[in-house]
Amino acid sequence: MKTGPLSGFPEWLPEQRIVEQALLDTLRRQFELFGFAPIETRAVEPLEVLTQKGATDKEIYVLSRLHADEGEGDKGLGLHFDLTVPFARYVAQHRGKLAFPFKRYQIQKVWRGERPQKGRYREFYQADIDVIGQETLSIQHDADMVRVLHSVMGALPVGAVTIHINNRKVLEGIYRALGVEDVVPVLRTVDKLDKIGPEKVREELAELGLAPGAIDTVLAAGEIRGADEGVVEAIRALGVSHPILDEGLDELGFVLRACADLPAGSVVADLHIARGLDYYTGTVYEGLLDDEPGLGAVCSGGRYDNLAAMGGKAKLPGVGVSIGISRLLGQAFAQDSLVASRQTPTCVLVALDNDERRAAAQVAASALRARGIACEVFDRPQKYGKQIKYADSKGIPFVWFCGDAGAADTVKDIRSGEQVEATADTWQPPAEDLHPRVLRR
RNA sequence: GUGGGUGUAGCUCAGUUGGUUAGAGCGCCGGUUUGUGGUACCGGAUGUCGUGGGUUCAAGUCCCAUCUCCCACCCCA
Known part of the structure; x- marks a missing residue:
């Protein structure tokens, strides 16, 4: 072709x-x-x-x-x-x-x-x-x-x-x-x-x-x-x-x-x-x-x-x-x-821990989407480094980690490296990160 | 439609007066790093050299044609 x-x-x-x-x-x-x-x-x-x-x-x-x-x-x-x-x-x-x-x-x-x-x-x-x-x-x-x-x-x-x-x-x-x-x-x-x-x-x-x-x-x-x-x-x-x-x-x-x-x-x-x-x-x-x-x-x-x-x-x-x-x-x-401040609408990448935890990842993603936060779940359980790198390459500002065995979920701002505990039902990104922005320079 | 330029890896380009197997940087993939990236180092993949013909022992390189894209004219956002 x-x-x-x-x-x-x-x-x-x-x-x-x-x-x-x-x-x-x-x-x-x-x-x-x-x-x-x-x-x-x-x-x-x-x-x-x-x-x-x-x-x-x-x-x-x-x-x-x-x-x-x-x-x-x-x-x-x-x-x-x-x-x-x-x-x-x-x-x-x-x-x-x-x-x-x-x-x-x-x-x-x-x-x-x-x-x-x-x-x-x-x-x-x-x-x-x-x-x-x-x-x-x-x-x-x-x-x-x-x-x-x-x-x-x-x-x-x-x-x-x-x-x-x-x-x-x-x-x-x-x-x-x-x-x-x-x-x-x-x-x-x-x-x-x-x-x-x-x-x-x-x-x-x-x-x-x-x-x-x-x-x-x-x-x-x-x-x-x-x-x-x-x-x-x-x-x-x-x-x-x-x-x-x-x-x-x-x-x-x-x-x-x-x-x-x-x-x-x-x-x-x-x-x-x-x-x-x-x-x-x-x-x-x-x-x-x-x-x-x-x-x-x-x-x-x-x-x-x-x-x-x-x-x-x-x-x-x-x-x-x-x-x-x-x-x-x-x-x-x-x-x-x-x-554009990023090359995708995605605000949060939900990391995939292992195949057994796909369901948990989807639950977290659904909770975020229900509140208007665009997110996607990584497609295979690769090393976290790979998953973060994927987010970084698209400019996705946040990576979500589902807590294992009753532990709290955490969300990492990959620009600052700061990682905090969070709940998918309440966590809110800064308003300026919710959607891609147009930057003039 | 008219005139000028251009074409080599995903991108930017190198490639001698024609001469072995076409290169570099960036990017990409893998590793160093048994799940937390960006730096660094090591390794790897990738080309109908725009296309078709011609000249030649030999063409990315020369000739012809053709196409593409870019720039200008006309005109317009």
């Missing part, structure tokens, strides 16, 4: 999966604290849903049966490449049973058939929250997204994250005022300011047919950043005007005011953040690690007005963000900055 890694399909060791699960638990708790309801959608969607207008042209993994009968025809199913498109389909489908504004969180694997590289995988977790309204959705939700992101990212052991926000209408208004017909290519180019620098961006804009004067304004706008409403004034000072620009500035100003109480530096308006996805219509978000900006966005999202208008006339505007939990983990594992 052929073994070996598949590029872009990461598999973690138990101690890494423990970290991953801990972070997923944190996300779930945080999302629920903000009132988002859980859903899960199927892993596959009809290709026509995945490739609908507004979706990205991601490379989609198509599903087919190995021994499909001749003439069975292609059912046209593909694995989802994000959670927003399936969610839009879900909302349109269950519209009658949902209460709006509908807030949901969804933590699932997604698949993209792209070339993998650092921070980018073909199979990875996305953790999404979205709010979706009927006909309209309050701008308040745009601001709330920043608040949730700030809270969630702060709860993850990944260091400081700066959330960059912008509003597509602001950029679109400016570009239209400058006479640009097709704004999306300009947005994509400006989005690369950080990466390739203003001179390269200038060249690319010129290739798109922008006049030198217009390019100056586009670049000047792209350079604007700030944490408060000063950015709105700075944009007005560019001297362009357009109805869409006014709308965008109102929204951006609202979001900045609504987030004014968050700690300084956590949120910044950044006028070159555009996001490549073409379905965003208003506020856009992009979170970067302060320590590792080169990793790319670790959370991102935006407002969309049309995406969920699937199969009906009703308009379902929404706003949502996605957290790149796999990207964060890949980075953390690569630099060994997140580790």
Whole structure:
């Protein structure tokens, strides 16, 4: 059998999966604290849903049966490449049973058939929250997204994250005022300011047919950043005007005011953040690690007005963000900055004295488990040294010895070597040893 | 899809201008230690040298093809 890694399909060791699960638990708790309801959608969607207008042209993994009968025809199913498109389909489908504004969180694997590289995988977790309204959705939700992101990212052991926000209408208004017909290519180019620098961006804009004067304004706008409403004034000072620009500035100003109480530096308006996805219509978000900006966005999202208008006339505007939990983990594992305190849930290894005493060992183990203490009984009566070594190799903190012939049981903390008498019905490990912990270093 | 790199033990790697039976460290297993680990010492196992072809008396080493993985572009979490 052929073994070996598949590029872009990461598999973690138990101690890494423990970290991953801990972070997923944190996300779930945080999302629920903000009132988002859980859903899960199927892993596959009809290709026509995945490739609908507004979706990205991601490379989609198509599903087919190995021994499909001749003439069975292609059912046209593909694995989802994000959670927003399936969610839009879900909302349109269950519209009658949902209460709006509908807030949901969804933590699932997604698949993209792209070339993998650092921070980018073909199979990875996305953790999404979205709010979706009927006909309209309050701008308040745009601001709330920043608040949730700030809270969630702060709860993850990944260091400081700066959330960059912008509003597509602001950029679109400016570009239209400058006479640009097709704004999306300009947005994509400006989005690369950080990466390739203003001179390269200038060249690319010129290739798109922008006049030198217009390019100056586009670049000047792209350079604007700030944490408060000063950015709105700075944009007005560019001297362009357009109805869409006014709308965008109102929204951006609202979001900045609504987030004014968050700690300084956590949120910044950044006028070159555009996001490549073409379905965003208003506020856009992009979170970067302060320590590792080169990793790319670790959370991102935006407002969309049309995406969920699937199969009906009703308009379902929404706003949502996605957290790149796999990207964060890949980075953390690569630099060994997140580790589990042990590589198994087991808190106590019950040593096996001899074959006659298996029953006694099981009784002790059951008593511990009944009180929520994870334990396992060693499988054969080897020398105690071997059994302790097994516990040590997995990071199991305690070894339990059943007392012989009426003697008391004892439990040994193998880190300190301390061994004390104990009763399986009452003994309690320190709270920090009950479950594996995530350690940051 | 485009470009560049890579491939030898479970892991990290060495292997001379082609030349006997392919090595080291770590890890693993056993022992010193007749049930209480981590250190130390002693011993042991492990390879289709990515794969297929070719050149040669002789290929891990040279040539061709192919695959894999890594990095960058595109785009994105």
